[in-house]
Amino acid sequence: MENELRVPTMAELFAAGQQPEVLFWVGCAGSFDDRAKKITKAFVKILNKANVSFAVLGTEESCTGDPAKRAGNEFLFQMQAVTNIEVLNAYAVKKVVTACPHCFNTIKNEYPGLGGNYEVVHHTQFLKQLLDEGRISMEGGKFKGKRITFHDPCYLGRANNVYEAPRDLIRKLDAELVEMKNCKKRGLCCGAGGAQMFKEPEKGSKDINIERTEQALDIKPEIIAAGCPFCNTMLTDGVKNKEKEATVAVMDIAELIASAEDL
C-alpha cells in the first residue's frame, strides 16, 4: 500500500482542539473480523481521498449492545448504550456514520431514548451524500456492465427504509443492477440478525444463508453487493458452500467504490 491510512481518533482531535465533521463508528465486526476490516479500510480510503474530516473512537468504542438486546438482555444493552452515549456526548458528537446496519439502527433509533441524540447515517447514505456534493467522483470503468445484485440488510432496509442509496451507488458504477426474487421490503434475511450470528441455528432443513445465496445465484450475478459485515460473512460462506467463489464475489459497497477508484 502506497499511502498509509489516516485514521484520527476523537481523543487526538480533542487534544488538538478540533472537532471532526463526522464520527466513524467502526463497530465490533469492522474492528476485529478479518473480512469486515477490509470494508472498514476501504471506507477509510474513500474518506481520506475525499478529505473528509472524520475521527474514530478507537479504544474508546464499545459494542452498541445490539446483539445483547436482540438476545433479550436489555440490562446489558442499556449498560453498553449508556456508556457509549457518555463517551459520544463528552466529545459533543453531532453526526455518526457507520458501515454496520446494526450499529446504525441501534444508535439512530434506540440511543435517543437513553440520552444519545445524533444524526446517524449508514455509510452508503454518506457516500451518496459525498457523491451528490461532488466530493467524490465515480467513473464506472472496472465495473462497467458487470451484473451486480444488492442484498438488503434487514436493519438497513425493512428496519429503516433505506433501499435506494446503495442501489444509486451501484448504478453510478455503470454496472447492471439486477434484483433477486426477494428484494427491498421483501428481502430475505441472511440469517445473522437477532444475535443469530453468535449461535448455531435451530434444527431445520437448510441454513438461511444458503437459501439467500441460492436466490442470489439464481440471477447469475458476478458480484453480490452487501452493506453489512454480517450479511457479507453469511453470503461469503454461502457462495463458498456452493463452490462459486471463483466466479462470484461478495463485496461491500464501500469496497466496490474503493476498488473502482483504485484506492
Next chain:
Amino acid sequence: MDYIPNIIFAIILFAGIGFFAKNIKKLARNIKLGKAADTSDNKSQRWNNMFRIALGQTKMVVRPIPGILHIIVYLGFIIINIEVLEIIIDGLFGTHRIFAFLGGFYSFLIGSFEILALLVIVAVVIFWIRRNLIKVRRFLNPEMKGWPKKDGNLILYIELILMILFLTMNAADYQLQQMNVAHYTKAGAFPVSQFIAPMFQEMSVSSVIGIERSAWWLHIVGILMFLNYLYYSKHLHILLAFPNTYFGKLRPKGQFDNLEAVTKEVKLMMDPTADPFAAPDGNATVPEKFGASDVMDLKWVQLLNAYTCTECGRCTSECPANQTGKKLSPRKIMMDTRDRLEEVGKNIDANKGEFVADGKQLLGDYITHEELWACTSCNACVEACPVSIDPLSIIMDMRQYLVMEQSAAPSDLNNMMGNIENNGAPWPFNQMDRLNWSKES
C-alpha cells in the same frame, strides 16, 4: 296474528345483537388484561394508517391474486350490508323493500349488490380451491391442522350460502313482482337473479312466496349467526383490522422499546453521586418481571394483535426461519397468544372474575424455547402482515424473560454476552486492540 313474524324477527334480531355485544365485552376485558401501552401520539398518522391499510387494503395487494379476490369479498361484505339495513326495517315493520322510493338509484343499488354477490361467490369458490385443492403452502403449516383449517373452510361455506340465499330471495321476489302479486310491488333491478327466476315460473304463487320468505329468513338469521360466529373464529379480523391498524407501530421497524425499569437501574449504577445505601424510594415500583412469560405480561396492543390475526400466514411464508424448516412460525406465535388469552379469559369467567393460577403459561405450554431462538428479528413477518400485527415484539419480550429472569439463553449467546460484558465486543478480543486494523496493511 299479522304481527307475529315481526315480533319473532325483533326477538331474533335483539338476541343476536345482544349475544354478540356480550362477547365483545368479554373480548375487550381480555385485551385489557395486557399491560399499558401509550398510543395517544400521532393521531393523524394513525387515522391515515387505518384508512390506507384497513379500509384501503393496500397491503393485501402485495400478493395480487389473493389480494384482488379479498377486495371483492371485502367490498361485497361492506356494500351488501347496506341491504341488510333494508331487510331489518322490512322485518321489523312488515314492509316490502322500504327503500324502493329511491327509484332509479334503488335499482342501481340492488343491481350492484347482485353483481357483487355473484363476484363474491366466484371469489369464495377460488379461495376454497386454493385452500383445499391447490394446497397453497402457507395453509398447510402444522399450526393449521384441525380447527384452524375447518374454521377457514366454514367461513367460506357460510359466505357462499349467504350469497346464494340473497340471490334466491331476490329471484323469487322478482318472479313475484312479475306475477303482480300484492305486497310485492315492483322495485329494484335484478341483473343476476333474473336468470334464476325462470326456475320459479311454473310454481304456484304460494310456493314462490314460500321460497322468497324462506330465503329471506334464512339469509337474515344466517347473517346474525355469522355475526356471532366471529368471536369464536379467526374471522374477527373484519372488525379488529380497523383498531389494529390504528394502534399499529409507527416508529421504524428496527426500533425496539427500551425497558424503562432497566433504564432506572442502569442510570443509578452509572451515577457517581448515587448513594448505594440510600433508603429505597417509597414510590418506586419493583417490576414484577422482566419480559413476558404469559399473556398478562404483554401489552394490550399485542393482545389486540392476537385477536386480529386471521391466520393468512403471509408472515410465516416470508419468515426466513420457517422457510428453512425451523419450528418458528410467526402466525403460530399469534395463534398461541390468542388461544392462551382465551384460556385465561375462560378461567376468569369460571372463577367469578378472578384469574386462578392454572399451572400453565404462554411460554413452554404454547410457545417453545426453540421457536423463540430461531428468530432473526428481520421484521419480514411485520412487513408482510396486511393488518399491522407485530409478532416480533412478542418473540423479543419472551426472549427477555428467558434471559433476564431465567438465564436460559443458548450457551453460545451466553458466551457472546460474557464477551460484551468483559471486552465490549461479542467476540473475545481486547478492547485495547480495537484500532489495530488501522495499522495493518
